[in-house]
Amino acid sequence: MFAVGDRVLYPMYGAGIIEGIEDKLVDGIKTAYYVLKISVGNLKISISVNRAEEKGIRNIIAPNEVLDIIEKTDVIEMPDNWNVRYKQNMEKLKTGDLKTEVEVYKTLIMRERSKMLSSIEKKMLGNAKQIIVSEIIMSHDVDKPTAERILSETISRSA
Secondary structure: OOOOOOEEEEOOOEEEEEEEEEEEEEOOEEEEEEEEEEOOOOEEEEEEHHHOOOOOOEEOOOHHHHHHHHHHOOOOOOOOOHHHHHHHHHHHHHOOOHHHHHHHHHHHHHHHHHOOOOHHHHHHHHHHHHHHHHHHHHHHOOOHHHHHHHHHHHHHHHO
16 A cells, blocks of 8 residues: 555556555545646546556656666567557556566567657657656656656667
């Protein structure tokens, strides 16, 4: 169970801080919900305490480990069919695993440099970046521009 003030990642939305735990009445049943404020995009989300693990909520990774994962994650081979690529990448982003998210991000960047991305893949690239940047913000306790710079510099070192 998480506590108020914990820094967590919610797959597909990014990292944030648990601002509170509220009881809500749903279908006549009192249920506890985490109130999560996502660090990028000024988004607040309520997540059932009972379903948090099932939804993939996890603690933020330590700062040095975040950079190590970003640096060491390789670009992977992807199918030529954009629809197949999109489905595979979406499943990877849903895991909430930083290594997998970085894999999607790096692979889409490399593909964008050599070939054109579909508009939906461009949106996915932006979403993957936002998720990674939000984890850097929470793990390093920095603002968004600094987190983006850290991501860019770390990616450059690994190229």
